[in-house]
Amino acid sequence: MANNTEDIENNMDEQETNVASELTQQPQEAAVTRARSRGGSGGGGGGDGGGGGGNGTGPEQNGQPPAARPPPRVEENEEDEDEELTLKYGAKHVIMLFVPVTLCMVVVVATIKSVSFYTQNDGQRLIYTPFPEDTDTVGQRALNSILNATIMITVIIVMTLVLVLLYKYRCYKVIQGWLFLSSLLLLFFFSFIYLKEVFKTYNLAMDYFTLAIIIWNFGVVGMMCIHWKGPLRLQQAYLIMISALMALVFIKYLPEWTAWLILAVISVYDLLAVLCPKGPLRILVETAQERNEPIFPALIYSSTMVWLVNMADTEWPPKRNSTEAAPPQPEAPEAVGSPGPTTLSQDDGGFNSSWVNQQQHQLGPLQSTDQTRREIQELPDARPPVEEDDEERGVKLGLGDFIFYSMLVGKASATASGDWNTTLACFVAILIGLCLTLLLLAIFKKALPALPISIFFGLVFYFATDNLVQPFMDRLALHQFYI
């Protein structure tokens, strides 16, 4: 897995900074400029819509020469505005991502707690983790789990490379077909199993006819929303659901130590794949940027809408994703309003974070091969003419990130002795990690992996809470000693 947070700087940046520098002097002109840089997209004002254009913040952009004002004052203003811009973007986008990540985790934890199927050890394993963990000695178990994790990570690396190669040589059809098949499998087969287990748990009778109707509807509408066009909220809901399903499958089929090891190793891999110059995901991101086209938008969770007006390559159909978190506010009133931080802040220049994530999964015991690979890529800017520019960008997070976050929290709730304490601690840790990642994104403005920080915190909190905090609290409760 590799997850990228990417913030694409583009021409917008320059326009933004120009806007910023001119803003204090000529509100009128700035309004026009801003309108232009927004490209007339309604969301220009957009509260949570996330504006188009790069985030014009950062001290390095304060050097814009003001036109006719005394330099110190303007620069100070710009700095304030820029700082506020950074902060505003950070907070807003973090909140926009909190909700889906939390929802996904809640679904996973609720399922784990209620449906015992996902915590049962049936002895079935994935093909990728052939070594059993119920061995005689601890050493043997450790060795087996290390081997399992190695195999899994190798498979993932290989699949990543295959994907990058396919992308580089423009085999778009193959990739599309692959993604289509994986989401098909997820939406139909895994949800079928999920429903079956839920019905069993709650001891309900269900006939084949009704079941067929339910699964058919769920699957087809899901495919339409994810791969074609559908209401934004519904698409987000479906993406959350399939991430939760995937996380549940991982929780069920990965043995204990293997699961924790895989989480750790994947975070490291993510870090390397995204940040190293030769990392496959970085190559992918850069190729996509060169070609100025989107990559696999079907599997990105995005909280704003991206509207690609001009597509450079006709073979890749433009895809429209995500939802606007808030309806776009009209530009005019804000633009005409007094210049200053408030006006600028509503101009959500937005920065893009995209996490590139790849994942592969195969169901061994069920004799079916399913390769789910998710790669989330920042949608590069299409620079259409100003009048048609209808672009908003916001925060994007790879589905693989959802999956691994939920997997961590789900595992914590399933197997921790501290139970709810540990679960909540991991939950908080992951959210903090997400905040920090977004903060780093605002600072560095380039593709960043989203897994490492969160998973690292999550793991630390899990083991610490389970082994240190929980026994401590148990002792306190035992002795009725309240602190």
Added chain:
Amino acid sequence: MNLERLPNEEKLSLCRKYYLGGFAFLPFLWLVNVVWFFKEAFVKPDYTEQMQIKTYVKRSALGLLLWVTVLTTWITIFQRFRAEWGEVGDYLSFTIPLGIP
């Protein structure tokens, strides 16, 4: 996908596709159609394509109602009489609850 951004012809085409798609045993699609295009059809000020969108939304709602009735009836019958049907009931069942019915 934000409906606000689409030109009216595309809205109509989308509504129409959702309406036609619902005939493939997809009442959920009709539900999505109704909810999504409700504002477009009934709340927004008039525009050329709105009449057609209105008809599609109304028909989708009708189809949805029909499906809901059929399904509710069937589910009620099934749940009530499943135990009494013996073998046929088991054959129809996907999951059979444990314990005394």
